[in-house]
Amino acid sequence: MTETFTAACVQPTTGQDIRENLAQVSDLVRQAHATGARLIATPEVSNLIGENRAMTFERAETEGDSPSLNGYRALAAELGIWLSVGSLCVRVPGEERLANRSFLIDDGGVVRARYDKIHMFDVDLATGESHRESRSYRPGEQAVVAPTPWGTIGLTICYDIRFPYLYRALAQAGADFVTIPAAFTRPTGKAHWHVLQRARAIENGVYVIAAAQCGEHHAKRRTYGHSVIVDPWGEVLADAGPERGFIVAEIDPAAVAKARAMVGSLYHDRAYTGPEPIKAPAAAE
Secondary structure, three states: OOOOEEEEEEEOOOOOOHHHHHHHHHHHHHHHHHOOOOEEEOOOOOOOOOOOHHHHHHHOEEHHHOHHHHHHHHHHHHHOOEEEEEEEEEEOOOOOOEEEEEEEEOOOOOEEEEEEOOOOOEEEOOOOOEEEHHHHEOOOOOOEEEEEOOEEEEEOOHHHHHOHHHHHHHHHOOOOEEEOOEOOEHHHHHHHHHHHHHHHHHHHOOEEEEOEOEEEEEOOEEEEOOOEEEOOOOOEEEEOOOOOEEEEEEEOOHHHHHHHHHOOHHHOOOOOOOOOOOOOOOOOO
16 A cells, blocks of 8 residues: 555536536546546535425436446546546435435446445524435435555545544544545535544544535535645645636555554544533523
């Protein structure tokens, strides 16, 4: 696990047309590949950001008959790259809710791993922006790591980043790199995006590869952008800013062991007894 390689994040503005989205993302992937990138990541919901719940359900793809997944598999095989498809909106037969599903595709076009987003983005922001992801998507239940030619990768999606124990589990299962594809809102992005990405890298001594959506998707949906690649010491190696495009960075797998050797907190967990809950004081009558 000593070979360095170039990783990339592509940063599109996904809309409502699945085939147009595939073309847009694929063009960015080709541009990143032309720089020498061998592992390329796309953001969350790379296939569709619908204007409303009804549109999203109407246009969501089943995995077995997905133009997006089939297109990305063909693209990975054509270019000879590993492609981390951040996530697709996937219709699940027999289920009333969709899956927000990530795919890791190898350089032969074979799907090597799948991951369904575990933590649902149910929030009410001070700006009045409100999201209820759990209304449309069923949460996943299984954390996922997978081997690559350069080391082990852990798959996560967007809101997962606010749950540090997931990344701890991935790192302790052998992850050297983690993907955090996202469609972060602008308010939460400005406040928390960079510090959370760096924190997950530092806490676990992993590379973070976080491809993000950017721009205006429809009248009620704007995303923050700023795809980043962060090294195991917490240094931001590349930042895409707020516009469409891509970033690349040189990844040195040996840096993972080096960071963990200097600060070995990943190996210093101790069992402990949790605190006794404190009851909230009763409201005055």
